[in-house]
Amino acid sequence: KNEVEQSPQNLTAQEGEFITINCSYSVGISALHWLQQHPGGGIVSLFMLSSGKKKHGRLIATINIQEKHSSLHITASHPRDSAVYICAVIEDSNYQLIWGAGTKLIIKP
Amino acid sequence: DVKVTQSSRYLVKRTGEKVFLECVQDMDHENMFWYRQDPGLGLRLIYFSYDVKMKEKGDIPEGYSVSREKKERFSLILESASTNQTSMYLCASSHFPGWGGYTFGSGTRLTVV
Numbered sequence: 001k002n003e004v005e006q007s008p009q010n011l012t013a014q015e016g017e018f019i020t021i022n023c024s025y026s027v028g029i030s031a032l033h034w035l036q037q038h039p040g041g042g043i044v045s046l047f048m049l050s051s052g053k054k055k056h057g058r059l060i061a062t063i064n065i066q067e068k069h070s071s072l073h074i075t076a077s078h079p080r081d082s083a084v085y086i087c088a089v090i091e092d093s094n095y096q097l098i099w100g101a102g103t104k105l106i107i108k109p
Numbered sequence: 110d111v112k113v114t115q116s117s118r119y120l121v122k123r124t125g126e127k128v129f130l131e132c133v134q135d136m137d138h139e140n141m142f143w144y145r146q147d148p149g150l151g152l153r154l155i156y157f158s159y160d161v162k163m164k165e166k167g168d169i170p171e172g173y174s175v176s177r178e179k180k181e182r183f184s185l186i187l188e189s190a191s192t193n194q195t196s197m198y199l200c201a202s203s204h205f206p207g208w209g210g211y212t213f214g215s216g217t218r219l220t221v222v
Contacts, residue, residue, distance in 0.1 A: 030208035041197055041218045042118070048210040086152070088211075095207030097142075099152040 003027050006087050006100040014108055019074040021103045023087030026068065030092045034061050034072050037084040037102070046072070046085075077107045112136075115200050115214040122221050128187040130217055132200030138212070139205035141183035143167075143175065146197040146216075155198075158183055159205060190221045 004025045013019055023032070031050040037043045047054050047061040049070065054061050058077075063070040074081055087100040116131035132141065142157040144167075154167030156175040164175050172194060176184040183202075187194055200214040 031210050033211060033213075035213065037216075042215045043199060043213055044215070045213045088152075090208060090210070092208065095203075096154070097152075097201070097211060099144075101151045 002101070003091075004087060004089055004098050004100040006085075006103050008103060009101070010104045010106075012106045012108065013077055015078055017077050017107075019077050019081070019105065019107075021072045021085050021087075021105070023070045023072070023089075023100055024068060025070075025087075025089045025098070027089065027098065028092040029065075029068075029089040030095065031090045032063055032070050033088045033090075033097075034070070035086045035088065037086060039083070043086075074105075079107045079109050082106050113200055113202050113212050113214040115198075115217045117217050118215065120217055120219045122187075122190050122219065124191060124221055126187075126190050126221075128190045128219070128221075130185040130187075130198055130200075130219070132183045132185070132202075132214055133181050134183075134202040134212065135181065136202065136204075136212060137180065138202035139180070140203045140207055141177065142201045142203075142211075143173075143183065143185045144199045144201065145169070146199060152199060155185065190219075192221050195219060195221045 034046040049063040058075045060073040084102040086102045113134045143155045144152045158177045174186045198217045201211045203211045
């Protein structure tokens with residue numbers, strides 16, 4: 001079983017829909033990263049969270065440390081949000097990154 | 110704005126060539142990392158470094174070496190590039206020991222022909 005699980009693996013939605021991508025992990029962590037990878041391959045760091053909630057524009061990330069779960073939400077989704085979204089946790093025993101497999105999001109106009 | 114810069118966004122090299130992938134960070138981070146990303150396998154750690162001239166093997170070091178002569182620069186070296194090293198390579202850095210978060214480069218897509 002993977003230590004970091006993302007769901008869904010693939011998500012297709014219509015423009016304007018509210019999107020939720022989930023990340024569950026089984027290890028103790030010091031923080032969690034959400035990253036975005038566009039079809040061209042470039043990777044952008046979106047958030048780093050160790051508790052609570054962060055918001056940037058239409059993106060919201062939440063984390064529940066007790067439940068070992070984080071969500072990434074996109075409000076008023078747009079075709080330019082189409083990308084792979086990757087969750088990575090910093091394991092608190094050795095501070096190494098453990099990566100999720102990514103969620104491929106397609107937003108149709 | 111703090112940064113991890115990878116010298117090339119796209120790179121095409123021939124089989125057998127010696128390839129250098131360069132990563133530079135401007136945050137005085139002690140730790141630097143190289144990962145590769147492959148379909149179905151996700152991101153995997155190749156090598157990392159906790160300090161200048163120090164290096165540690167990650168999960169998939171075979172076929173690679175690294176160099177860290179200066180704190181800000183971490184180079185990934187493919188001594189003799191092969192087609193199975195065609196991949197996306199991602200550099201990252203963090204303060205030691207790493208609990209405070211990582212900063213990521215934007216990736217280098219290497220194609221070996």
